[in-house]
Amino acid sequence: MTSSNNNGHGNNGAGGAREKDLKVVGKPFRKVDARAKCTGQTKFADDIVLPRMLFAKLLRAHEPHARIVKIDTSKARALPGVHAVITGEDLPTSYGILPVSQDEHALCTDRVRFIGDPVAAVAAVDEDTAFEAMNLIEVEYEKLQTITSIEEAIMIDEPRVQDYGESGNVHKKVHLEFGDMDEGFAAADHIREDTFFYEGNTHLPMEQHASVAHFDPDNKLTLWSSTQTPHYVHRALTKVLGLPAAHIRVIATPNGGGFGGKSDPFNHEVAVCKLSMITGRPVKVTLTREEVFYCHRGRHPVLMHVKTGVKRDGSITAMDFQSFLDGGAYGSYGVASTFYTGALQTVTYDVPRYRFRGLRAFTNKPPCGPKRGHGTPQPRFGLEVQLDKIADDLKLDPAEMRLKHLVKPYSLTANYLRIGSMGLGKCIEKIVEGSDWKNKFHKLPYGKGVGLACSSYICGAGLPIYWNNMPHSGVQLGLDRQGGVRVQCGSTDIGQGSDSVLAYIVAEVLGIDPFDIRVVTADTDLTPVDLGSYSSRVTLMTGNAALQAAERARELLSKAVAEKLSLPVENLSFADHRVFDVENPETGVTFAEAVVLAESKYGTIGTVGSYTPPRSPGKFKGAGVGPSPAYSYSAAIAEVDVDAETGFVTVERVWIGHDIGQSINPMLVMGQVEGGVYMGLGEALMEEMTYRANRNVVHKFPSLLEYKSPTTHEMCDVKTYLIEDADPNGPFGAKEVGQGPLLPVMPAVANAVYDAVGVRVDEVPITPEKVLAALRAKAQGKPARFGPKGVPTVEWPEPLKVATPAEGGDGREMPRVAIHS
Amino acid sequence: MSERTKQKAHIEFTLNGETVEVAFAPHKTLLEVLREDLNLMGTKHGCELGECGTCAVLLNGRSVLSCLVLGLDTEGRSVETVEGMASAAGLHPLQETFADTGAAQCGYCTPGFLLVAKELLAANPDPTREEIKEALSGNLCRCTGYIKIYEAVELAAARMRGEEAELPRAAVYGLD
Ligand code: FES
Numbered sequence: 001m002t003s004s005n006n007n008g009h010g011n012n013g014a015g016g017a018r019e020k021d022l023k024v025v026g027k028p029f030r031k032v033d034a035r036a037k038c039t040g041q042t043k044f045a046d047d048i049v050l051p052r053m054l055f056a057k058l059l060r061a062h063e064p065h066a067r068i069v070k071i072d073t074s075k076a077r078a079l080p081g082v083h084a085v086i087t088g089e090d091l092p093t094s095y096g097i098l099p100v101s102q103d104e105h106a107l108c109t110d111r112v113r114f115i116g117d118p119v120a121a122v123a124a125v126d127e128d129t130a131f132e133a134m135n136l137i138e139v140e141y142e143k144l145q146t147i148t149s150i151e152e153a154i155m156i157d158e159p160r161v162q163d164y165g166e167s168g169n170v171h172k173k174v175h176l177e178f179g180d181m182d183e184g185f186a187a188a189d190h191i192r193e194d195t196f197f198y199e200g201n202t203h204l205p206m207e208q209h210a211s212v213a214h215f216d217p218d219n220k221l222t223l224w225s226s227t228q229t230p231h232y233v234h235r236a237l238t239k240v241l242g243l244p245a246a247h248i249r250v251i252a253t254p255n256g257g258g259f260g261g262k263s264d265p266f267n268h269e270v271a272v273c274k275l276s277m278i279t280g281r282p283v284k285v286t287l288t289r290e291e292v293f294y295c296h297r298g299r300h301p302v303l304m305h306v307k308t309g310v311k312r313d314g315s316i317t318a319m320d321f322q323s324f325l326d327g328g329a330y331g332s333y334g335v336a337s338t339f340y341t342g343a344l345q346t347v348t349y350d351v352p353r354y355r356f357r358g359l360r361a362f363t364n365k366p367p368c369g370p371k372r373g374h375g376t377p378q379p380r381f382g383l384e385v386q387l388d389k390i391a392d393d394l395k396l397d398p399a400e401m402r403l404k405h406l407v408k409p410y411s412l413t414a415n416y417l418r419i420g421s422m423g424l425g426k427c428i429e430k431i432v433e434g435s436d437w438k439n440k441f442h443k444l445p446y447g448k449g450v451g452l453a454c455s456s457y458i459c460g461a462g463l464p465i466y467w468n469n470m471p472h473s474g475v476q477l478g479l480d481r482q483g484g485v486r487v488q489c490g491s492t493d494i495g496q497g498s499d500s501v502l503a504y505i506v507a508e509v510l511g512i513d514p515f516d517i518r519v520v521t522a523d524t525d526l527t528p529v530d531l532g533s534y535s536s537r538v539t540l541m542t543g544n545a546a547l548q549a550a551e552r553a554r555e556l557l558s559k560a561v562a563e564k565l566s567l568p569v570e571n572l573s574f575a576d577h578r579v580f581d582v583e584n585p586e587t588g589v590t591f592a593e594a595v596v597l598a599e600s601k602y603g604t605i606g607t608v609g610s611y612t613p614p615r616s617p618g619k620f621k622g623a624g625v626g627p628s629p630a631y632s633y634s635a636a637i638a639e640v641d642v643d644a645e646t647g648f649v650t651v652e653r654v655w656i657g658h659d660i661g662q663s664i665n666p667m668l669v670m671g672q673v674e675g676g677v678y679m680g681l682g683e684a685l686m687e688e689m690t691y692r693a694n695r696n697v698v699h700k701f702p703s704l705l706e707y708k709s710p711t712t713h714e715m716c717d718v719k720t721y722l723i724e725d726a727d728p729n730g731p732f733g734a735k736e737v738g739q740g741p742l743l744p745v746m747p748a749v750a751n752a753v754y755d756a757v758g759v760r761v762d763e764v765p766i767t768p769e770k771v772l773a774a775l776r777a778k779a780q781g782k783p784a785r786f787g788p789k790g791v792p793t794v795e796w797p798e799p800l801k802v803a804t805p806a807e808g809g810d811g812r813e814m815p816r817v818a819i820h821s
Numbered sequence: 822m823s824e825r826t827k828q829k830a831h832i833e834f835t836l837n838g839e840t841v842e843v844a845f846a847p848h849k850t851l852l853e854v855l856r857e858d859l860n861l862m863g864t865k866h867g868c869e870l871g872e873c874g875t876c877a878v879l880l881n882g883r884s885v886l887s888c889l890v891l892g893l894d895t896e897g898r899s900v901e902t903v904e905g906m907a908s909a910a911g912l913h914p915l916q917e918t919f920a921d922t923g924a925a926q927c928g929y930c931t932p933g934f935l936l937v938a939k940e941l942l943a944a945n946p947d948p949t950r951e952e953i954k955e956a957l958s959g960n961l962c963r964c965t966g967y968i969k970i971y972e973a974v975e976l977a978a979a980r981m982r983g984e985e986a987e988l989p990r991a992a993v994y995g996l997d
């Protein structure tokens with residue numbers, strides 16, 4: 001335990017009386033794996049060494065777009081120490097994370113689509129030999145024209161980066177309309193139209209991806225890998241390798257940071273499996289930092305146009321949102337990302353009518369995918385900066401304006417998202433008070449400013465990635481007769497503490513110590529499926545599954561103990577390793593004795609629990625993205641110093657309120673909030689995946705030194721308020737914290753820059769060059785702004801129209817509209 | 822087998838207080854020697870180019886990036902890795918506070934931070950927050966935003982000075 005004064009927590013809690021009863025939940029226990037991590041004993045994927053292990057290297061294309069004419073591997077094969085060389089021919093089956101985007105090959109078969117796309121893989125006795133062999137492979141390419149930007153993808157149909165999608169180089173177009181937009185804008189007193197650009201950036205986990213595969217003499221394959229989604233990797237391997245699923249075991253090793261970057265099945269994972277199958281020896285691959293940049297799947301660059309109508313009091317009458325995503329060369333999660341750029345605009349403030357148009361482009365760059373906040377930081381940036389401009393136009397205080405128009409708890413939005421508990425109001429009030437907002441906003445000297453923004457995030461995607469009716473998370477509990485408890489779950493600890501959450505919840509229900517519980521996770525042979533550590537789903541979903549399994553175990557033990565002590569079952573309480581009579585606490589048995597009694601009565605004690613999210617009220621095509629069992633809320637105020645000479649922005653402090661529902665462990669929640677603010681700060685000020693040369697497709701910064709991320713010097717002070725507005729769908733009321741707190745940071749910083757020096761930077765990262773350009777524009781009497789000029793004109797498909805709940809809609813699309821394919 | 826790996830160097834140095842002998846290909850870095858030839862996996866790597874601080878170890882008590890030091894350069898010198906921080910008496914106070922405060926989220930950067938913090942506290946038992954930031958500025962952490970790390974270092978420093986210290990309430994529960 002960290003601290004001896006664990007007497008209750010947060011004074012915002014929903015359940016005052018219940019808090020006293022909780023012994024583990026809500027308390028700052030250390031993580032169950034914390035000591036292993038602080039003594040160097042945690043085994044990450046690259047720490048695994050097996051006898052006779054070979055090392056693999058992937059040869060990656062240095063051409064951004066080219067046909068593969070010939071690959072000559074003969075010299076590599078001839079090098080002593082080389083055991084196998086494979087190319088695309090050896091792995092002809094395609095795969096991909098989404099069923100609609102099965103567009104990847106472990107090694108390119110006919111074409112390379114970005115610099116870094118792998119074409120061959122080598123297994124050799126050591127890394128040096130593998131590297132040498134890799135360089136002996138000769139590839140002849142026939143160059144193809146590159147597609148380098150969203151604009152080009154829209155304009156140039158041939159050559160296509162991918163042979164599927166909407167048309168040409170447009171991967172996906174969506175057009176959804178909820179409610180009568182004309183009516184909405186006609187009702188507005190003021191309409192604003194703005195364009196924004198959010199540059200792409202990457203996860204940059206400190207651990208480079210690594211995998212070890214072992215194909216054994218019984219034809220069983222085991223893959224240890226730093227992945228956030230062992231279940232999806234298991235499915236992809238089954239498809240690509242032609243082995244029965246029952247012969248493949250995927251073990252996700254503890255991830256040295258993920259942030260979404262280890263959520264796709266990756267080329268290197270497939271390649272080491274194949275190499276192990278060929279050689280019959282274990283094979284390891286560890287990516288170099290440069291390769292991690294090419295794997296990417298990070299934040300999509302998104303260009304946005306936002307048109308919002310408001311009444312004089314700032315209430316929104318209609319919002320029309322367009323987003324254009326640069327997807328890079330492959331599908332990845334991109335279809336989901338596209339929908340996400342249009343999904344969560346409605347869950348913070350009341351938006352009665354809403355239209356969304358989204359387009360994802362294929363370009364010859366590393367593929368984009370999900371990064372912390374998946375598809376949400378970009379539109380949230382546009383929305384929150386625009387609201388700041390609206391407040392300015394209407395001469396309203398941006399905090400008060402937001403507070404007046406919050407979405408109601410337990411309501412249904414125009415796009416059919418079911419809101420549960422909603423603590424955003426409290427978040428805003430706390431940070432306004434804590435930061436002394438009223439005395440700072442518009443009142444600080446030139447060069448100093450404050451800015452506010454809010455956000456919300458899902459607590460788990462309401463739908464699985466592939467269509468099925470099974471639970472999203474499963475837990476098995478085993479109790480042994482000496483009192484040991486084992487929790488098994490497919491969830492993957494990526495540093496967020498999901499192993500600990502399982503232990504805390506089971507310990508709470510069974511009245512035992514979390515450190516007495518053995519947690520077995522992320523192993524497709526030993527653990528029931530959990531879909532993975534993405535979409536902030538784990539605390540809520542595995543938490544509920546663990547809760548159910550533990551309650552079932554408690555019931556068995558209760559019955560056996562009640563019988564033994566001749567007491568009614570309801571009288572029994574579980575705490576301090578005992579099962580006892582609440583009215584007469586000395587009467588009872590130890591937890592281990594309770595297990596013995598139960599095992600004597602029922603046989604071996606094991607229980608299961610599972611969780612399936614509630615059905616979404618939206619029934620229209622596209623309603624699958626956005627629904628969640630619950631939504632977390634955050635509000636942030638940034639205080640900045642802007643040097644008008646250099647354009648340099650320093651964020652001095654961030655106040656952040658986060659509605660967590662209920663902290664399972666407040667100290668770990670604090671850590672997630674601080675980590676989220678940190679990553680948001682990086683995105684706000686410096687992080688960008690940018691390209692140069694060869695018509696802008698060569699990665700500019702594939703290194704930790706050149707890809708700027710905040711060090712201790714850039715990290716700001718963070719003042720955190722935890723708001724506990726318990727949600728009935730969360731375990732003990734808990735909601736997510738892994739992703740939400742990042743979201744308000746970027747717009748809060750942009751709004752603070754405006755407060756400080758009176759210019760708008762409608763783009764992230766907010767670099768000194770952009771601030772200076774905006775200041776220059778202002779001095780020349782031009783609009784005091786830096787940002788994109790506009791968005792491309794494209795032909796959108798007919799909208800899929802859905803009447804809003806307020807208009808009497810039932811969540812289905814209106815029948816008179818032909819559905820575009 | 823690559824030409825470069827055939828001819829092995831053979832040296833002796835002090836590792837976590839014990840004399841070790843090791844043979845390795847002479848071009849290998851200390852990071853590689855520790856992980857590949859001595860099987861000590863506690864020292865991690867994030868770049869192998871001297872950019873992230875993840876691989877930090879102490880060489881004669883001073884922090885170095887083990888990916889930039891040749892294994893050969895440790896001959897006759899003393900190296901401390903995270904595996905050497907705990908003793909039979911228990912964890913080092915820094916390990917204890919890093920574990921207890923949540924300063925290790927994914928834990929991948931943690932060994933590097935621990936050793937650099939140890940070096941700091943050896944030279945300055947009562948560092949200010951600014952001095953801690955300065956000392957740790959060469960180590961990247963993607964998870965924590967550094968704040969829990971500062972708090973863990975401050976708590977360990979206080980305890981090493983013999984003070985009875987706990988994390989401030991606001992660091993655990995947030996502000997009221
Ligand atoms: S691995 Fe040595 S500094 Fe990054």
Ligand code: FES
Nearest residue numbers: 926927962963964
């Ligand atoms: S704890 Fe994950 S990188 Fe620091």
